[in-house]
Amino acid sequence: VIDLNTKKIGILGAGQLGRMFALASANLGIHPYFLDKQSDFPAGLISHQITEGDFTNYDDVLSFGLDKDILTIEIENVNTDALLTLEEKGVQIYPQANIIELIKDKGKQKQFYKENHFPSSKFILYENKIEVLKDLENGSIYFPFVQKLRTEGYDGKGVLVVKSQADSDQLFDKPSVIEELVDIDKELAVIVARNKKGETNSFPVVEMVFDPIANLVDYLKYPANLQNQIKEKCRSIADQMAQKIDLIGILAIEFFLTKSGELLINEMAPRTHNSGHFSMDACITSQFEQHLRAICDLPLGSTEANTPCIMLNILGPNDYVGPAKYPWLPEILKIKGVKPHIYGKKTSKPYRKLGHINIIHQNDLSLVTNLNKVKSIIKNET
Amino acid sequence: VIDLNTKKIGILGAGQLGRMFALASANLGIHPYFLDKQSDFPAGLISHQITEGDFTNYDDVLSFGLDKDILTIEIENVNTDALLTLEEKGVQIYPQANIIELIKDKGKQKQFYKENHFPSSKFILYENKIEVLKDLENGSIYFPFVQKLRTEGYDGKGVLVVKSQADSDQLFDKPSVIEELVDIDKELAVIVARNKKGETNSFPVVEMVFDPIANLVDYLKYPANLQNQIKEKCRSIADQMAQKIDLIGILAIEFFLTKSGELLINEMAPRTHNSGHFSMDACITSQFEQHLRAICDLPLGSTEANTPCIMLNILGPNDYVGPAKYPWLPEILKIKGVKPHIYGKKTSKPYRKLGHINIIHQNDLSLVTNLNKVKSIIKNET
DSSP states (O other): OOOTTTOOEEEEOOSHHHHHHHHHHHHTTOOOEEEESOTTSGGGGGOSOEEESOTTSHHHHHHHHTTOSEEEESOSOSOHHHHHHHHHTTOEESSOHHHHHHHHOHHHHHHHHHHTTOOBOOEEEESSHHHHHHHHHTTSSOSSEEEEESSSOBTTBTEEEEOSGGGGGGOOOSSEEEEEOOOEEEEEEEEEEEOTTOOEEEOOOEEEEEETTTTEEEEEEESOSSOHHHHHHHHHHHHHHHHHTTOOEEEEEEEEEETTSOEEEEEEESSOOGGGTTHHHHBSSOHHHHHHHHHTTOOOOOOOBSSOEEEEEEEOOTTOOEEOOOTTHHHHTTSTTEEEEEOOOSEEOTTOEEEEEEEEOSSHHHHHHHHHHHHHHHHHTO | OOOTTTOOEEEEOOSHHHHHHHHHHHHTTOOOEEEESOTTSGGGGGOSOEEESOTTSHHHHHHHHTTOSEEEESOSOSOHHHHHHHHHTTOEESSOHHHHHHHHOHHHHHHHHHHTTOOBOOEEEESSHHHHHHHHHTTSSOSSEEEEESSSOBTTBTEEEEOSGGGGGGOOOSSEEEEEOOOEEEEEEEEEEEOTTOOEEEOOOEEEEEETTTTEEEEEEESOSSOHHHHHHHHHHHHHHHHHTTOOEEEEEEEEEETTSOEEEEEEESSOOGGGTTHHHHBSSOHHHHHHHHHTTOOOOOOOBSSOEEEEEEEOOTTOOEEOOOTTHHHHTTSTTEEEEEOOOSEEOTTOEEEEEEEEOSSHHHHHHHHHHHHHHHHHTO
């Protein structure tokens, strides 16, 4: 166990995930350090301890990490070479650098699932567009399929659904994974944490509902409308995965449930995740507190939920770039159980995540009614 | 309704109440400004917007307040003359300066209760010790009684229980209130909020259990073990009080329930209060969010509780002055539903409030079991 009073905890990234991590940490009297490009990023607004720098740059990560006791991340796209060096120098990196390396490459991720018999869709790896076109011609792959960039994808970017020849012009000309297009019944997600002692604890399964245009989660709901057996299977896979990769930290796993009832891992992220935001207002322990507990070798908290919850992302309007505004905020606060989380971003951009709203209610039907009220207020006042 | 994006909210005091106010405000994308003596006070650790100064000083309060849109407090002992000037200049002061003036003087408070027929114990006002001794001699007052300083009392300081002639040497020689010593069955508290529209909403009644040595709350419990009729009476008095003083903001009222079943107001504070901390983990809306909503003319939130809760103050050990330490933290985190709130104070002093712990559990009996576990861990590891 680290001495929470004197040990320094650093986090790569000062966006909303870092901000919410800091808010949860403050309750335990802990004030983390941040590395990100600008000190007025969301976490910087509530922390004095932000270093301006680039977390994809070897030197920046190295010099930021050298005086920290524990280093963690809010995004996978960080300089893992620097993290490997820091690990050698005795800095505790959680999740470990090799886990971040594995997960930030969607190609390696898929190979890992296959080698370790975790259920996932069929795939082939490609170096460039020409290779893909060749395989399309010779029939090794066929429409429809999904192309994902191996690295740099985020929030639905770097993912292309290729339905017919007409779409093939847009194919990425970079190292990519081609996956079969799965006939999806539901998208599900589970967050699991594991500490040094090897204890794991997963949060309840949530169901994700997507906005088809933005290719981002529209809202997610706990409890998922799902057989218990499938929920248990999701959580059991999450536990096994945490053990298999020897995780210290937190891991989000997104699943497809196919129309034929098959459960497939879509992808995973070794960090707090959008799909875990419901835990902030619905569970005894939030994912952010759980992350802190896991990396500090503290006992994991109870993930039990006290209430059903719907989580709605607040995205920048698709026709506006400028100062972020929330004119609908007073109106939605009239509704019982509406808990906004605004990230403090200065600028709104199309589909940019500006915040999220947790809606809690003991009654499932009222939950959906209140969601629709919130959406209509936001639509009318934006 | 104020524009939450651009309006500046200032708060006098950067202690734990200001800190928790800032944490709650951050969720709504709001970052308040602080005035207090040192920028490394609890709220300063999570805010860039702290001005070093003295909130009891006219000039400091005036210059801090001039560019703010809304000004509020975390403590009553502030310079109200400056607040009256700022009110004239159009700054919104909530609670209003006249309410703070009324409440920071325990003599005025008692007179107000009497004039407005709010139930409270009998009292006489004195200017100095000689007057008190004279009335003791001539039989106008008799042992036992309570002497309270009219101003500057805080956290049980400035209060003297005078049981016999032997105690009378210690009598305060300052303006004071002498109250009859009430035969107390229970001490109760209610927090009420009221906004500009005159809407009021009170939190559930809590029962306070005192540490007899420190004269500080040991723990408090929701739900109070009490007839519903008395709970309703507490909340109804709180609502009436908020209306009577035309409150905009939040008000904590502490009650005595006497052994003969009489309900008396002990005292009140026009701000967030120790007795409302349970709301942070037990209620849909915390007292800190409610405070923000009330002063920003936002709709008041639901005060409904989701779970029973015990709140335990963490006090500095009575034989130690030095860096604050929490060696028991990892151990108590093993217990389900234990939610610590550490304030980030650098130095521990005897009985100083360093934090509090909310313990939540659906089962009342487990709540007390877990409280005893927590207390014994803290005792053994301090």
